[in-house]
Every structure is written in C-alpha cells, then in structure tokens.
Amino acid sequence: MTWEVLEAPGLVTVQDGGRTGLAHLGVPRAGPLDRPAAGLAGRLVGNPPHAAVLEVTLSGLVLRAGEARWVAVTGAACEVTVDGRARGHGRAERVPAGAVLRLGPATAGVRSYLAVAGGWAVEPVLGSRSTDTLAWVGPPRVLAGTLLPVGPPAGPPATVEVPGRWSPGPVVLRVHPGPRLDRFAAGTLARLCATSYAVGPASDRVGLRLAAVAGEVLERTDVRELASEGMVLGAVQVPPDGQPVVLLADHPATGGYPVVAVVPADDLARVAQLRPGDPVRFRPA
Amino acid sequence: MHLVPVGPSAYLAEVAGAAVALDLASWARRTGVDAVEVVPAARTVLFDGVVDPAALRRVLQRWRPGAAAVDGDLVEVPTTYDGDDLDDVAERWGTDRAGVVARHAELTFTSAFCGFAPGFAYLTGLPDGLAVPRLDSPRPRVPAGSVGLAGSWCGVYPTSSPGGWRLLGRTDVSLWDPARPQPALLAPGTRVRFVPA
Incomplete structure (x- = not known):
C-alpha cells in the first residue's frame, strides 16, 4: 500500500541517514538538516535508526494513509490533524487506513519531520533515500500526487513521550x-x-x-x-x-x-x- | 605533505598539484585510511569523517608520491566539435577550427577530481600554453554533454547547468547515471581521449 500526497505546497523531501562515501564523485551528503528531530520521529514510531522520514519545509503537507500506521511529527512546531481532529506533536499517533493526515504550516522553526512506522520506502538512489537539492541526486521531490510506499513496521511505537518541540532562543x-x-x-x-x-x-x-x-x-x-x-x-x-x-x-x-x-x-x-x-x-x- | 585540520573531524592534506593529489587519494583509498570521505582536488586531498587523527597521520606518513601509479581505464568520448567558443579558442591557440580539433583530440587527459556537479570531472592534460580563461560572465545554461575548457582544465558537463567554460563541442555519452554501478563515467583516475565524431 502507498500513501498519497494530496498537498505539498513547499519543499518536501525524503531523507534518511544521507549518502556517504561519494563526495569524490561530486555527490552531496544530503540527509535531514535537523538530525535530532528526524531521529526522534523515527524512534517514536519504533523505526530503526536512519529509516527515511519526510522533511517538510514551512508550508505543511497533506497525505492520505494507505493503511493504518503509527506516525510521529517532530521538529518545527505545526498543527497536526487526522481527519480534521487535533493530534499531538512529538509523540506517536495512530492514523487509520484512508484517513487524511495534515501537517499545518510551521508556527515556529522551519523544518518538521514526519515518520511512519516502517519508514518511507521509496527506491534508494546510490544507497540512500535522501534527496539532495543541489544536484537532485536521490528520490524525486515530494509533490501533490506523489505515491509514497511504506515499509513493514519494525517494532512497537515508543511508549514514553519525549519532548520533541523545537525550542526558540538565541x-x-x-x-x-x-x-x-x-x-x-x-x-x-x-x-x-x-x-x-x-x-x-x-x-x-x-x-x-x-x-x-x-x-x-x-x-x-x-x-x-x-x-x-x-x-x-x-x-x-x-x-x-x-x-x-x-x-x-x-x-x-x-x-x-x-x-x-x-x-x-x-x-x-x-x-x-x-x-x-x-x-x-x-x-x- | 602538510595536514591542516578542518574542524574536529576532517583534515586537508596540501600537496603540489592535482596529479599528486590524485595519487595520494588513490593510494589512501586503496590502503584503507580511517575516513568516510577521501576527496582529491586541485592542490589538496580532504579526509572527512576522521575518528582517529593520529592513526590517519601514521598511515599517511607511509605514502610516497608515485605510490599509487594512477593508470585508470581509458574512456573514449566521441565528440562533435561545434561548440560556441571554437573560433575563440582557435584564435587564442593561433590556429583554425581544424587545428583545435586536432590538438584537443590528440591529448590523453586524466580525471583528477570531480566537483561542481555529480560526475563533473576536472581533466588534466592540457599543456599550460593552451590554457584559456573562463568566460567573463557565465552562460545561464550550458547543455548536458558540452565539452569545454577553463584554465588548463578540460571538462564535460554531465547535466545542463549554468557555466563559464569555453565550449569546444558536445558528446552524447552519459557522464552521470546513478543507476550504473559506477555512476560517474569519468571518476578520478580515469584516462580520457576525445574522438572526433
């Protein structure tokens, strides 16, 4: 089953641990800009380290769930809803099959991370699912209409809520x-x-x-x-x-x-x- | 060789030039140094992702210039010599279009390093006397496959991009394909000849 992207008004990319060992061919490393937030999102839904997440820049994202799964949103603060009902930021939330998951525009910070149990299983390019925006090595940019495959869940979601919200300050x-x-x-x-x-x-x-x-x-x-x-x-x-x-x-x-x-x-x-x-x-x- | 720290986990080895940098990088890669990235460039080799600087230093002390005997695969690049700067280069070289083609196609180049874009190889082998300056203002779009010169470097654009190199011609070969086991056709160490198409 795949999840369908209904709206992606800003830059949305898939990111995993990044693409290492290819700098001598001119390939950027890519990977999430806010690694702690991306890692937390993955841990909250029980994924192994470096399972791919979505990096959502400023403007939000709307998806239709292909199957029932745990998800977690971390990083930049934003409203999270499932079929219009408010859900938490920085914690695992269950999304039913066919439900619409919406991340609103960032209210503080810039980049939010969306993890799904099993990870976003797009085809890797040169050993990584990260998209680099300099040369566009990697999976294509996520746009309205993109179909995102999801991998098999690795384990149960984290039971302990971890503070994940970005904290402002100098x-x-x-x-x-x-x-x-x-x-x-x-x-x-x-x-x-x-x-x-x-x-x-x-x-x-x-x-x-x-x-x-x-x-x-x-x-x-x-x-x-x-x-x-x-x-x-x-x-x-x-x-x-x-x-x-x-x-x-x-x-x-x-x-x-x-x-x-x-x-x-x-x-x-x-x-x-x-x-x-x-x-x-x-x-x- | 001089090792300069670049933050907490990377070092730049400074060497005499691109050929020596390629030699050091090839040797280091073959020897298996403790670094995630080994990036040769015009006068340096970057070792990035170094956990144990002392171990890196010890290994690099064993390197002697010429140790790697860089002798990579020879790739032939069929080239149509119809570039926008062919006449300009002919004038700088004191010859005509046919003269540029003959001189360029008789040289064997070596890919010293990649940069600028994935698969964009900086090729050495142009005699210093044939060096040409970059364009004063870059073109907003240079088509993929364009063969050009800048300074004493030769290069082929793997994808269309802005660029300031003086264009001699173009090739249809794929310089960069992430689906290939070796995505960069002209990876560092590769020897290159241009064959008039």
Whole structure:
C-alpha cells in the first residue's frame, strides 16, 4: 500500500541517514538538516535508526494513509490533524487506513519531520533515500500526487513521550579555526565571534547565508585565487562580499571560497530551524 | 605533505598539484585510511569523517608520491566539435577550427577530481600554453554533454547547468547515471581521449 500526497505546497523531501562515501564523485551528503528531530520521529514510531522520514519545509503537507500506521511529527512546531481532529506533536499517533493526515504550516522553526512506522520506502538512489537539492541526486521531490510506499513496521511505537518541540532562543554556534583563516586579516576569528549576524533570505539546505547586522565584513588580506578544495559540513565559507555562509547537508563537495571557520555538526540542528532575520552569533569552540 | 585540520573531524592534506593529489587519494583509498570521505582536488586531498587523527597521520606518513601509479581505464568520448567558443579558442591557440580539433583530440587527459556537479570531472592534460580563461560572465545554461575548457582544465558537463567554460563541442555519452554501478563515467583516475565524431 502507498500513501498519497494530496498537498505539498513547499519543499518536501525524503531523507534518511544521507549518502556517504561519494563526495569524490561530486555527490552531496544530503540527509535531514535537523538530525535530532528526524531521529526522534523515527524512534517514536519504533523505526530503526536512519529509516527515511519526510522533511517538510514551512508550508505543511497533506497525505492520505494507505493503511493504518503509527506516525510521529517532530521538529518545527505545526498543527497536526487526522481527519480534521487535533493530534499531538512529538509523540506517536495512530492514523487509520484512508484517513487524511495534515501537517499545518510551521508556527515556529522551519523544518518538521514526519515518520511512519516502517519508514518511507521509496527506491534508494546510490544507497540512500535522501534527496539532495543541489544536484537532485536521490528520490524525486515530494509533490501533490506523489505515491509514497511504506515499509513493514519494525517494532512497537515508543511508549514514553519525549519532548520533541523545537525550542526558540538565541543561537550561538561554536567555531573551530578554519583551514584558510590565514587568508584573512589578523583577529578575524575574534571579529567573527564579536559580530551579530542575521539569517539571510537565500538560506536553504545548501547553506545558511548570514549578513552582519551592522554591515561588518570579514576582510580577506590574501586575495590570491584559491584552488577548489574539498568542503565539510559546517564549513564557514567567505565569498568576496565578506558575509559568511555556513555549509549545510546539500553543500557542494568542493568549493573555491576560503573557509575561515568550521561549526561542529552537533550545532547545526539549531540552524535547521532558523528563519530569515533570526539572530546568529558565533563563539570559539 | 602538510595536514591542516578542518574542524574536529576532517583534515586537508596540501600537496603540489592535482596529479599528486590524485595519487595520494588513490593510494589512501586503496590502503584503507580511517575516513568516510577521501576527496582529491586541485592542490589538496580532504579526509572527512576522521575518528582517529593520529592513526590517519601514521598511515599517511607511509605514502610516497608515485605510490599509487594512477593508470585508470581509458574512456573514449566521441565528440562533435561545434561548440560556441571554437573560433575563440582557435584564435587564442593561433590556429583554425581544424587545428583545435586536432590538438584537443590528440591529448590523453586524466580525471583528477570531480566537483561542481555529480560526475563533473576536472581533466588534466592540457599543456599550460593552451590554457584559456573562463568566460567573463557565465552562460545561464550550458547543455548536458558540452565539452569545454577553463584554465588548463578540460571538462564535460554531465547535466545542463549554468557555466563559464569555453565550449569546444558536445558528446552524447552519459557522464552521470546513478543507476550504473559506477555512476560517474569519468571518476578520478580515469584516462580520457576525445574522438572526433
């Protein structure tokens, strides 16, 4: 049986643990941006780690259940209903066969995760069910009319309710010195950590694009062209405009802008839930 | 070789150039280093997902340039030389269209690394004297299969995308197919010849 997508007004993708070991072919890693939230959704419905979930960006999702299953919604706060009746966020909920499951638009945060017992069993591509939005390697984007197969349930849903809701508050990202810090003016890491940034509107699964609130720029003193080099998750790249970009799951495997700092992966889950205009600061790791 | 940390679990090995980077990456992959990703590039090899940096350092100390003896499969790419920049390249090379085709098709290239897009291989083998600058402003859309030059690199666009390489021609071969066991036709180490179609 499959579940039919009735409405998917924003970006909705399938995500599992991601696609590793292929960066040397130019393939992004992909995977959920908010890994703790995606993992929690899977645990709540009794799935093994890295079973595929749906990542729902801002605008919600409506599905018709092909069979009765446990589901769980985590991550960005949103209204959850089954046939119009309110259900919980951050807990396992039973959806009857044929019922309509609706996730409303995100009321706080950006990305919600929908897990179903058995996992979303779309055909894997290069060993993963994750969709990368840079090169569109992976299962196709989820749209109205998409039919999503569901795998066999692995076990019972979690009996203990776990707090899953995204908590607001100022985001302070730790930074390690980057490999090309020496291409910038002395004291640049301290300047990065002393600057108030706001999330730019072009931020996506590829990168968190930041703009200094007071217009400060990170000044590059060694302007020789940098040969393309391998990029890591959390790399803080600085393009010629001097405003940092934090690379996220769909980042290109190689890049030519110097990396001034690196944010540890554990800090990036918070980034997944930031909206344009939200404040961001850095501090030394 | 110089190892530069890239955050808590990755290292960049800095080497002299693309050929050495490919050699190191091929050797490291064959030797089985403790890294999830081994990514060669123009002057570096990235080791990402490193759990034990000391072990990585110990293994890499055993590498000597030339150890991998990179000698990959030879792939022939049938090419129709009708690119929009063929005349421009001919002028830069001081020859005519036929001269560009002859010079380009007699070279054997090697895929040094992939980047920019899945399966987009940066091919070395163009003599420095034939290097051409990128376009001042990239084209909004370059069709899949386009064969181009930028600097001393040669490349073939696996999918249509914006691009600033100077276009010599096009090929019908599939550069990237996720359904194949080897999805990238020109994976690092592959040797490449362009055959006029």
